[in-house]
Amino acid sequence: NEFRKLKQWYQRRVRGISVDDYIGVIRDVIALRKNLCILRNFHELKRPHFGSGNQVQYIDVWPLPPNFNSTHIEDDTTSMFLLQLSCILHMVGDWGATRLRVLATTPSTELGMTEKVQLEEILRILRIDADVFTVPLPGQMAAQSMTEAERYSTFNQLMRTHSNNTIVTFLYLPRPPLDEVDNGSYLENLSQLSEGMPPCLLVSGLSKVTTSEL
Helix, strand or coil: CHHHHHHHHHHHHHHCCCHHHHHHHHHHHHHCCCCEEEEECHHHCCCCCCCCCCCCCEEEEECCCCCCCCCCHHHCHHHHHHHHHHHHHHCCHHHHHCEEEEEEEECCHHHHHHHHHHHHHHHHHHCCCCEEEEEECCHHHHCCCCCHHHHHHHHHHHHHCCCCCEEEEEEECCCCCCCHHHHHHHHHHHHHHHCCCCCEEEEECCCCCCCCCC
């Protein structure tokens, strides 16, 4: 009953927030150099369930930004924050019976093999038990003629093909636009990323959250 009241209060509050105010909050949090998580589709969250005949369920991490270019994960605080958050969830109660998957996009299969080895080494150093997969980006995403909205839609379709047994997905939160005129397009991009996906956490990390010094 208390949860239902809290949910109704939250829904009333959200309806009263304009697009500019919503994106403004995101922009301000990042400007203050605070870590940030935005939840999408969590009204559909289902806790892990296991029994005879059940398929393996996954916590998925897409640690690269959806700007469709490869990057060095170890130098990116958001990527490392994504790995830390997913690892913490994987250590809690029934979530430990799921499998943690790290899915890194790559421009080509050849480059993907190198990225896979690098990712596995990072996870070994951080002592995170996860399966690593590299996912080649569709060729059309390199086309200059594609609009930003089309790229996000294509990226969403790519993720959905790998999410059949996924319970929760951790995603890289794109940086908000500098110009408020683009706020509407930015919010549409966030919706495109999470459309039809399992519950998602879109994450921005600006503080170092991992260390290998211990």
